[in-house]
Amino acid sequence: MPRGLNRHVPMTLRLDPDRLLPVDPTTREVARRLYALVAGAPIVSPHGHVDPHLLLDDEPFPDPATLFIRYDHYVTRLLHADGVSFATLGVPDASGAEQVGEPREAWRAFCSRWRLFAGTASGYWLAHAFGTLFGIDEQPSAENADALYDRIAAQLERPEMRPRALFSRFGIDVLATTDDPMDDLAAHRALADDPTFSGRVLPTFRPDAYIDPLAPGFRDKVAALAAWGGHAADDYPAYVASLEARRRHFVEHGAVSADFGVREPYSIDLGAERAGELFAKAVAGTIDAAEARDFLGHMLLESARMSVDDGLVMTIHPGVHRNHSQSTFDRFGPDTGHDIPIPAEFVQNLRPLLERHGNDPRLHLVLFTIDETTYSREIAPLAGFYRSVFIGAPWWFLDAPDAVQRFRAAVTETAGFSRGSGFIDDTRAFLSIPARHDMSRRLDAAFLARLVAEGRLDEESAAEIVVDMVGAQPRKVFRL
C-alpha cells in the first residue's frame, strides 16, 4: 500500500472499550453488562501450541520481529502475498537462495504494510497486544517502525514482561500444550514440581505421525515407539499397547485430551486381524493409499476406544490440505501459511465411530472445522443428539469476529449452548492469548445480547450462560 509509505503524521491506534459489541445502543447496553461479568474471568485454554519451555526457562522474549512475526503464520502469509520474502521475515531458506534477514528488517517490512491487516483477526490481536502490553498508541508505519522496534525491545527486557510474569498477568488458569507421544514431558513435570510457578500447564497427546502411514516420518516414529515398548516394529497388538501406555504417561502428567489432525474424519473398524495386516504393510512401506486411509480410519476408531478407557477427551481438527505449495514447503518448511481448507464430511465418516462410542458418556469428542458449511448441516445436528459429541469453537481462519457470529447463529438454534466446547485459542503466539480470549468473550456477550434484545432470551439466563461459557462449560467438556 504505497500510500502507507508516504504518510508523515502517524495514525492513532486506539482500543475502543466497546469494540466488537453491538452498535445498536439498546443491545450494546445489554452486551456491556454481560461482558463485564466475564471480562476478568480466568483464562481456560484446553488446546494450543505454546512451547512449555517458554515457561520453564522464563527467558525474556527476543526481539519484536521474532516475537510478533517470525512464528505467526497468520502474519507471514499476508506479508508473503504482498511480496515480502520469508527470508526477510526470518524464515531460513533451505535452498540457500536467500540469507535470513535482520529482525529489524522484518519489522520494517511489517510496519510499512500494517494496512494489509486492516479488518483481519490478526490485525485485531496485534493491535490489542500493542496497546495493552506496550502502550503503543499509533499505528505501525514505515516512519515509526524503528521507534516502535526500540520501544518494544526495551520493554521486553523488563522482568514483568517475562513469560511467567505474563502468564499470571494474563490470568491464565490452565494452558494445554501439544506434544509428541514420545515426549518425556520433562518440561511439564519440571513446571509442575516448581514451587515458584503455580500455573497449570498440561500436555496434549498428538499421535498423527504414529497412526497415519502416509505421514512424514511414520516409520521412524513407529520404530521409536517399538524400541521404547521393547517389541517388534510390526507387532500390531504391541503397537496398540504401547500407544495406550504413552497415553497413560500423558495422563499421569496431567493431559486431558488427545488431538487428531486427520485430513478427513474417516473412521472404520477393520478388526484386529486386518488392521494388523495393514500395519505390517505400513511398517514395511508397502501400503497403498486406500489401505493407508483404512488403517488411519481404524486407528481413529481405536483412539476413541482408548479415550473411553483412559478418559482423554478426543479432539479432531480435520479438513486441511497441509503445505499446499510444495516449492514453498521445500524451501521454508511447514507452517508457512499455505495450509488450505478443503471440504469436510462428518456424517458418513464418523458413523462407525459414533455407532460404537457416540452415546458413551466416557467419550468426549470435540469436532472442529474450517468448512463453515458443516456447522448447521452436520456438526450441530450430530452434537444435538450424540452424548459424546461437542461443537468445537471456530478454528483458524474462522476464529474472527464475523465468522464467530456466523458460527453461533449456525449452531445455537439447533444445539443450544450446552453442546459447545467453550473457546479454544489454539495459538502458538503466547502474547495473543489474552486478546483472543477477550475477543471471544466480547463476541459471546454480543451474540447473547442480540438474543436478549430480540426477545429470544431473558438477560438473567444470558448472564448465567455467558459465565458458563468461559468456565463451567470448557471445564466440563475438557474434564478440567
Add this chain to the structure above:
Amino acid sequence: MPRGLNRHVPMTLRLDPDRLLPVDPTTREVARRLYALVAGAPIVSPHGHVDPHLLLDDEPFPDPATLFIRYDHYVTRLLHADGVSFATLGVPDASGAEQVGEPREAWRAFCSRWRLFAGTASGYWLAHAFGTLFGIDEQPSAENADALYDRIAAQLERPEMRPRALFSRFGIDVLATTDDPMDDLAAHRALADDPTFSGRVLPTFRPDAYIDPLAPGFRDKVAALAAWGGHAADDYPAYVASLEARRRHFVEHGAVSADFGVREPYSIDLGAERAGELFAKAVAGTIDAAEARDFLGHMLLESARMSVDDGLVMTIHPGVHRNHSQSTFDRFGPDTGHDIPIPAEFVQNLRPLLERHGNDPRLHLVLFTIDETTYSREIAPLAGFYRSVFIGAPWWFLDAPDAVQRFRAAVTETAGFSRGSGFIDDTRAFLSIPARHDMSRRLDAAFLARLVAEGRLDEESAAEIVVDMVGAQPRKVFRL
C-alpha cells in the same frame, strides 16, 4: 446445567410483544406495522404431520409430558444428548433394558434442563405455547416442575383445550396431514362430513415406501397395492396405474400435494421397459443399490408426470440420513432425533425431470433443503427460471429465526418473493402450530422492514408482499 438445578427463585418467562422484530428503532417501527397486517391472518398449513384422528376424536390431550416431549424429537434429542434416556422420556425400549418412565418423571427431566433449549427454535416455540395457552410466567425448573405439570394437566381437561377448540382458536383455515397411499382416508372423510366441524383437513400422498426398493417394507407395500389393484405384484404398468388410482383417491378426498422424502432428488427416465425390469427385480428382492437408485429416480420423474396429469403439487424433502444411529433405531425406533442432514444436489439430479416438465404450468414442484449451501447456488437460480419450481420455506433445523433470515437473504435477491412456497410448519406438534406461523410472520415482517429501512423497497409494496406471503402466495403454490 447444574446451576439450573440449584436455583430457588424461579426465573420469569415473558413473551416480548416485539420478539424477533429488528432492534433498530426505525426498522422496528416499520416491522411492527407490517407484522400487524398479518398477526391475525388465518393459518394456511399445506404440509405437516398432525394425525387427523386427533381432530376426529377430539379427545382431551394427555399429560404435559406426552403432549410436549414424548413426540417432539426436537426436544427429545437435546434431552438425550444431555444424558436423559428415551425410556425416561416415555419412548418404549424394544431391548427391554429399561422400563418406560412415568410422564411426571419425563416432565421433571425436561424442566430441570430447560436451559438446554436457550437460544433454540424449540425453546422459542415451547415458551410461546406455555405463555399463550397456559398463562405460565416462570421458566420451567426442577423446583416448579411438579407445579407446572399439575397446572397444565388441569387445564388440558377443559373443553376449550380440546383439539377442535384449539383448531378454531388458532385460526387454522387449512391443515394438511401426511398419509400412506393405501390409507382409506376415512378420518379425512369423516371430518369433512361432520357438520359440527368446519375446518379443512386435507390428506397428502406420501409414496416413498412404494417407490424406493430399498425402503423398509417396500415389498409388502407393493404387494398390498397390487392386491388392492387386483394385479400381479411385479406388473409394472399395473403398478403405475394403481399408484395413479390411489392419487385420484387422495384428490377426491381433497389432497393438493404429494410429498417425497428421497435421500437425493435424483431423476432419470429409464423408459417403461427398463423400469419394468428393475421393478420385477425389486419385487423379487434381487435389485442392487445402483438399480434401486435408478428405479427410484425413474419413479420420481414418473411422479412429476402424474402431477402434470392430476394436479397434485409435488414437494421434495431430500438430503437426510435417516436413523443415523442404528443401535438407537433398534431400541427406540425412528424419529428419535438422529436423522442427520447430508449435502444435497439439485442441478444435475433434477435436470431430466425439469427437462421434461420444468416449464409445464401444470406442475408445481416445491424444493426443500436442510443444506443451506444450495439456497443461493442452486434452488433460487432454478426457481428463478423454471415455471414449475418454487422455493420451499426453511425446513427442520433451518426453521429457526436466524436460519430463516439467512434463507431470505440468500434467495430473495435472485428470485424475489414470487417464487417462494409461503411458510410450511411441517410439524407433528399441534400446539406449536400458532407459535411457528407467528414466528414466520414476525420474521417476514423483520426482513421486509430491513429492505424498507435500507431504501430497497417502499413500505407500500412491503405491506402487499407480507400479506401475500401468508395468503395468496401459499394458496397459489398449493392450489388451495
Add this chain to the structure above:
Amino acid sequence: MPRGLNRHVPMTLRLDPDRLLPVDPTTREVARRLYALVAGAPIVSPHGHVDPHLLLDDEPFPDPATLFIRYDHYVTRLLHADGVSFATLGVPDASGAEQVGEPREAWRAFCSRWRLFAGTASGYWLAHAFGTLFGIDEQPSAENADALYDRIAAQLERPEMRPRALFSRFGIDVLATTDDPMDDLAAHRALADDPTFSGRVLPTFRPDAYIDPLAPGFRDKVAALAAWGGHAADDYPAYVASLEARRRHFVEHGAVSADFGVREPYSIDLGAERAGELFAKAVAGTIDAAEARDFLGHMLLESARMSVDDGLVMTIHPGVHRNHSQSTFDRFGPDTGHDIPIPAEFVQNLRPLLERHGNDPRLHLVLFTIDETTYSREIAPLAGFYRSVFIGAPWWFLDAPDAVQRFRAAVTETAGFSRGSGFIDDTRAFLSIPARHDMSRRLDAAFLARLVAEGRLDEESAAEIVVDMVGAQPRKVFRL
C-alpha cells in the same frame, strides 16, 4: 401478482439518498462520510460484456423494451418463470412456434409484473436507471406501462441519451469488453483513433471455444485460427504459437486481461507431447470426455504461462452449468436465464497451476465464484498466501446487496482488503453500469462503516481503503 394488475393509484418510485447504508444512525453517519469520498469517482470497469460497436456507432438506443428487457437475462428469466414467453419478450423462437412480439407488448408484460423484482438486484438497478436517467417517479404497472414507454422512448431520441454522451456522463474512465480471439478488434482501434471520443475501451481475450474440445464450434474455431496462422489445424506447437500471437494482437489493442469461463478450474501439466496427442484427437473429433478435460486443464495452465510472458491478467469464472434447459436453448439460444451454478473447487483443481506460477509476480490470477461456500474456505486462504491470486468481486447472482456483505464478511477477516479485485460489473446492460458501481460503493462504505462502529478499524484508515477500492486497487490488479 394479480394485485399489481388491479391497482389504480400508481405507487411512487423513490431513490433513498441513503439506500444500502447501515440503518443504525451512528454507523450510517460514518457510512455517509465514506460514501461521499467515492460517490463521484471515475468508473473503472475491467471486465464486462458491452459491445464496442455501441460506442463506435453511437446510435440512439432502441425502444425501452429492447433496451431494458430483451438482452438482460436477469430480467427475462423472472418474467419467464412467471409465465411470459420469450417470444413476447422479443427473443426469436427458432422452432417457429411463436412470433416475436412487439416491444410495447414486452414492456407491458414487464411493467405489470414489476412486483416480481421487489428485493432483487435487478429491481434495484432498474429503479436506479429509471429514476436517475429518465426522472421516473412512479413504479411501473399495467396502468402506466404505455405512458412510461412513450416517455422513455421520447427521451432516447435526445442526443444526451446517446451511448457516448452517457459514457462521459457516467464518468467511465476505462471499459473492458469481452471478445473472440479472432476478432480483428477494428472497433476498438477505430474508437482509439477517433479524436472525438476520449474514452478508454479495451478488448478482453476470451479463448474458451478455442481451448475446450467440448465447446460448441471448437473445431471450426481451431480451423480458423490455423488458417490465420498458416499451419495445419492439428499442429499443436503452431496452435499454441497462434494463440500467443492473437494474445499479442489483443495486447497491442490495449487488452489487459484474458478471461476463462471453464466449468471447473481444473489445471494439469500434460507436457507438450501428450498435449499434442490430445489436441490431434480433439481436432479429429475423436477425443473423449476425460481427455477433453485434461486438454482444457493443460491449456488453462498454458494460458497462465502465457500471462507470465505477456502480462495479461488471468480471470476465471468457473462453476456454471450453461444452458441447463436444452429445450429452451434449442428454441431461444444461450443467455436466456438458465445458466445454473454448480459447486466449485479451487484447492485441488488449481494446485498444479499455482505450483508452477502461483508466486510469480508477473501473474495476476483473479478468481470469481457463484458458489459462496468457497469464499472463506478456499478463495480467501489461497489469495492470502499466493502472490498471484486475487479475490474476484461477487459475480452474477451474488452481485447483490446482501450477498456482497456476506462476501466481504467471509473474505476480509482472512485476506484483508489488499487481495481483492475491486468491483467488476460484468454487465451487458450499459445503462446499469452506474447503478452497479454506485451500489458497490455504497456497500463498501457500509461494510467499512460497520468495522469502524464496531471498533475494528479507525475511520481514517477506512477512508483510505474505500478510496483505494474504487481506484488504486483495481488499477493495480488489472494493470491499468
